[in-house]
Amino acid sequence: MAGVNILKYLGWLGHDRQCDRGRQAAPICPQRLLPQPAQTRDGGMRPRSVDAILDDNRDILGRIKLAYGGDGNAFAKEMLPLIRKYIAYVNVLPATQDSFFARPGGLARLGLETAFFALQATDSQIFAGRATISTRRQLEPRWRFGTFAAGLCAYLYRALDTVVVSDEHGTVWHPYLTSLGEWIHKHSVGRLFVKWGEARQECRSLSLFALPMILPTDTLAYLTQDGSMIVAHMLAAISGEVRYHDHNVIDHLVNRASTLVIHRDLRDADAPAGRARARAYLARFLLNAMRELVQSHQGWVPNADRSRMWLGRDGLFLVWPNGISDILTLLEDEGLYGLPASPVDAMEILIDAGIILPMSSDESVWSIRPPGAPEPLEALKLVTPGCVLAVLHPSPVALDMNIALNGSHEEERTTESDTKLRQASATPPQAQEECPAPETPPDASDRQLSLPTIPPIPAVAGSAGIEPRTDGRQGKAKKVKHTEPIQSAIGHYSLRAPIRLNPGVAKILQAIVQTLNDTTLPPACYPMASGLFVPLDVFAARQADGKMALRALADADMLVTGPAGTEPVEYHKLHGKQLVGMVIARQFIEGLDGAGETSINSNAG
Structure with a gap:
């Protein structure tokens, strides 16, 4: 009966369509009905049924039905089962602790809004552009459905990685085994208690473990017809494993939709515009832009002439502020929303996410002197070279030197070295052999642990730049x-x-x-x-x-x-x-x- 009631109000909304989807120049922001928290933070959250959560979000469901373009029966048969399974999995979980969609039911709302805007944006896209008209006509509905599913599950990983959910008796929900709704029904849970883990780098690929509990098998079979790449692009967009040359339209649409939705929620919640913590979600877009530039931009080739990236024995450095300006330009071209207004704002977001390592508690920018540079350059230090350079094959070779300058300590070592050189030149060779240098214990300040560097690829004579196989499974590694x-x-x-x-x-x-x-x-x-x-x-x-x-x-x-x-x-x-x-x-x-x-x-x- 609950499903019949849902179809009634969805059918009523379908007759009240007020605008043509093909004429929309900008995304339409639906009026959101914010669910009122029924409990305090210390008292836990009251779980709700799938039908109750659907009723709270009936406005966005009506928009999804209109954007999908089918009649009520088609929507109930094709789209509604996926939506119900997603809501059953996340139930009333918030998306974050104190940032975007932090209220009960926030994760469900985040998925629905992201899926809606991604689906709406497919109207201006051409999928499988090189195929024939008849083939595109058959594939387009599947591409649109795959885009909707990717947007719905874009932040599903937050239910598996960032929270620990338990009931009033301390029984913990295992998100890899069952959905939250099924666990609530099985254990007759009356209150949900959420414990947030420590902030760490997000792992979006965890969503793939929960996807079989959300994506119906009939839907998966529908998307994989004729051996198309729809499922591969959809899974890449959900897991975040998209290579820059793949031209993944689904990932592009989902990224634009998610940044729009989160930007609106932070704006409506009056989040302070200058807080990097509130915009920490942008860190992954900034990092992905660095990985794309280092693969495709000539000015980002590590250790090349006038490069933005310099790799030495003491780590990987990004030239400031030109490197950050390149990143923001790339993200602006992709049409993302809520981007940092300046390189300084972007630097604060990266530092808060642990991607940039400040020089000290008072200074974030380092001074480096790469080979051939007429004067020192300002740069930002990445926490580890692998966070950006791991996408390059072969791995770039680090310079056999430290490129960071350290003020007085560097000058002190230079002066001491010059003094020893003058003393050695003034002493005859025989005296140098007869008088061994006194053994002095090394200064404790000189004992500095450097970051692990990427080892150079050993040269093989006559290989013409190709590494031979070392075993039957390892492929050939290309060299510079x-x-x-x-x-x-x-x-x-x-x-x-x-x-x-x-x-x-x-x-x-x-x-x-x-x-x-x-x-x-x-x-x-x-x-x-x-x-x-x-x-x-x-x-x-x-x-x-x-x-x-x-x-x-x-x-x-x-x-x-x-x-x-x-x-x-x-x-x-x-x-x-x-x-x-x-x-x-x-x-x-x-x-x-x-x-x-x-x-x-x-x-x-």
Whole structure:
């Protein structure tokens, strides 16, 4: 009977549609009915039935039904079972302790609002754009449903990682085994007591353990028809394991929706705008932006000339404030809401999240002096290099030096070293041999533990930059190559573009390949044994997006790829500069057939 009542008011809302979804220029914010807490914080929370929680959120449910576009029966058959299972799992749990959606039932409301705005945004998206019209017509409803499910479960991990729920007798709920609603019914729980754990780095992939209890099997079978990538993109968006070149539209829509919803909730709750704690949820977006830039932006190649990233024996440093400005520009281009207004605000959020390590209690910015820098630079120190550089394959090699400056201590050691050098030069060699240096105990202040650095990849003679296999399961690891172009044996090169390649990318790539035929100017690409190496920055020089070109070439199966799970990106040192780019397979470049390995001399560095 409860399901019939829900269908009645949803059907009534469906007849009262006041606007056309196709004409909406901005997201419509539904009027939220905030549930009134029925208990104090010390007295626990009173659990509620799924129907009661649905009734509290009938406004957003009506909006979801309108955005879905089907009739009442289709909504009740396809969408409502997923919503009911999600609410049964989280029940009245709050999303956070004292930040966004901190009231009872906040986690359910957060999921519903995020799912609604993500679903509404699918109206302006084209999924499977390279497929035929008939195929897109069949896939589009599934893509929209996958986007809704990803938005609904985007913050599901908070029920598994950040809270411990118990009843009045001390019995603890195990979120990996059963839903909260089922546990409440089984143990006849009258009051719920929530204990919040210590703040730590979030682990969004925990949501995948609870997803089988929320996503019905019929729905999963519906999404996996015809072997499409819908489920893979949906799971990547829920778990946060999205690679930058995958072009995951679901993840993009869910991120925009979640930042909009959280920004509105903090604004309505009058959260102080300057508090980094209230906006700590933005830390993961800032960190993901750093990982994307270090893979795709030429100016973020570690230890390259004028790079934003410097890796030494004493850790990983990000140039301040230009590095943070690049991050904010990228996030603004993605259309996220509630972003920090300045690099200083972003730095405070990263420090509060434990991603940035301040120099001292009074100073957050470090002074570094990379090789070749005419003067010291201001920089922020990452807590560990792996938090950003773990996405790079192969791992960058750290400089064999400390690049951070430490004021008086550094000057003291320099003065002492100069004094010893002058004394050694003034003493004859015989006297130096006869008079051994006195043994002095090391100063305790010099005993400083440095952060673990990423070890360099050992060079193998004759490997041409490829590591041999060490066992049957380990793949080949690519290395940075020192590239020296020499005279090519073939005088004419051209692109053999397949039909499936994006025409705009094909036109730009053809112009890049043609630079090999002009001997009066430096080439923009470089032939090599496995194909044609094209740096990413040559696309930017032609007013094109290197990331988009990389995705288009990968979708057309034109790139030379490494082991499974690695990025199709290679690093070469050319004329003393480290370049990041892609290698196009030989069969797509006319003129490489006879060039062989003589067009480039690549030696392992």
